[in-house]
Amino acid sequence: MDSIITAILLLLLALTCLFLTLSPRGKSRLPPGPRPLPFLGNLLQLHSKDMLTHLTKLSKTYGSVYTVYLGPRPVVVLSGYQAVKEALVDHKEEFSGRGHYPGFFNFTKGNGIAFSNGERWKVLRKSSMQILRNLGMGKKSTEEHLLEEVGFLLEELRKTKGEPLNPTFVLSRSVSNIICSVIFGRRFDYDDEYLLSIIRLTDDNLTILNSRWGEWYNIFPSLMDWLPGPHRRLFWNYRRLKDLIYRSVRDHQASLDSSSPQDFIDYFLLKIAQNKQDPQSHFHMDTLLMTVHNLLFGGIQTSEYRRRSTTWWDDSGCRQRRTERPCLTQML
Structure with missing residues (x-):
């Protein structure tokens, strides 16, 4: 019985390691950012009660353009005046679309x-x-x-x-x-x-x-x-x-x-x-x-x-x- 439990725990550990290795960022062309966890993404690093502070802190590590994962969904963050101006003013046509927002879109x-x-x-x-x-x-x-x-x-x-x-x-x-x-x-x-x-x-x-x-x-x-x-x-x-x-x-x-x-x-x-x-x-x-x-x-x-x-x-x-x-x- 103990050996079965041990085998199950080892299997779960192996699967967890596999998921961590095969992160969604593996073959992505997205900007760099903190490594996401399976399913949760970077939610443990981003607390909604203090989101602005956490995003600003991450920009000091990964630059003015970086990627975070909200659950399984990748989100590219623009931090600072120059990055936002380049995207929303200099390339306004390319950035004119709306992202997927289920709270509205599903209606x-x-x-x-x-x-x-x-x-x-x-x-x-x-x-x-x-x-x-x-x-x-x-x-x-x-x-x-x-x-x-x-x-x-x-x-x-x-x-x-x-x-x-x-x-x-x-x-x-x-x-x-x-x-x-x-x-x-x-x-x-x-x-x-x-x-x-x-x-x-x-x-x-x-x-x-x-x-x-x-x-x-x-x-x-x-x-x-x-x-x-x-x-x-x-x-x-x-x-x-x-x-x-x-x-x-x-x-x-x-x-x-x-x-x-x-x-x-x-x-x-x-x-x-x-x-x-x-x-x-x-x-x-x-x-x-x-x-x-x-x-x-x-x-x-x-x-x-x-x-x-x-x-x-x-x-x-x-x-x-x-x-x-x-x-x-x-x-x-």
């Missing part, structure tokens, strides 16, 4: 503007920017919308009659109304259930994605799909938000005036109609729903992001500097 399936790549991304980005310009983005009319919303915000604050309050939620609803007016062509009352549902779903997903559960899902999506936990709520929230957007799209379809589009959804519906004969078109209902979802998440996330910036700075491990700016690792 969007590459549709929408935020996590698409290649020709689809170029077409959707160009069209979305043109639509936003048509709606006054960057023009005087945008300022008028902002001032109008400020008036509603002040009115809401006056209702407190000088009593102490936590302004977080009312400010979130105010900022969220700006992107909603662009997408849906209308603002919502601060107690409107449609607006509140969008904010709650977006806020919950933002919390999950920035938690340890979200981090592990993006590193080991196939494994985490089988495990219970808060990450499973992520895609329920996505589907619920998609249903809310689709409900609004149906209302827009019923009232659409092709000669006078009023908002982002109207313009996109006209693009779908114009390209319906093209089987290769990137304008269809899925890209509309995902693009609207991306714009909502980005607009509302920005307000949530800014109000949580101090907390996020702490959560990313940068405790030695207290500031209102979010940590760079969170921004990227």
Whole structure:
């Protein structure tokens, strides 16, 4: 019996040595970096609570461009102004793509503007920017919308009659109304259930994605799909938000005036109609729903992001500097 146990332990030891020898870096053309462990990669060397410090320390050993493994996935790290400028400015075309981010991609399936790549991304980005310009983005009319919303915000604050309050939620609803007016062509009352549902779903997903559960899902999506936990709520929230957007799209379809589009959804519906004969078109209902979802998440996330910036700075491990700016690792 003892000999069998000994044989099993020796076999496990041999397999471990074999895995360590046949590391994924063996035949790779990736930049140098710390040697990864099987399955775990360099996770034991990179603690999410202090990621920026660990990445900076590794750059002193391996240079401004090096590779780490987040689980089985290789990630090339650019450290320092010159390396980032060379990649994102001097070679912006080659580095314009999005990496695989399961927390989003497993829902969007590459549709929408935020996590698409290649020709689809170029077409959707160009069209979305043109639509936003048509709606006054960057023009005087945008300022008028902002001032109008400020008036509603002040009115809401006056209702407190000088009593102490936590302004977080009312400010979130105010900022969220700006992107909603662009997408849906209308603002919502601060107690409107449609607006509140969008904010709650977006806020919950933002919390999950920035938690340890979200981090592990993006590193080991196939494994985490089988495990219970808060990450499973992520895609329920996505589907619920998609249903809310689709409900609004149906209302827009019923009232659409092709000669006078009023908002982002109207313009996109006209693009779908114009390209319906093209089987290769990137304008269809899925890209509309995902693009609207991306714009909502980005607009509302920005307000949530800014109000949580101090907390996020702490959560990313940068405790030695207290500031209102979010940590760079969170921004990227």
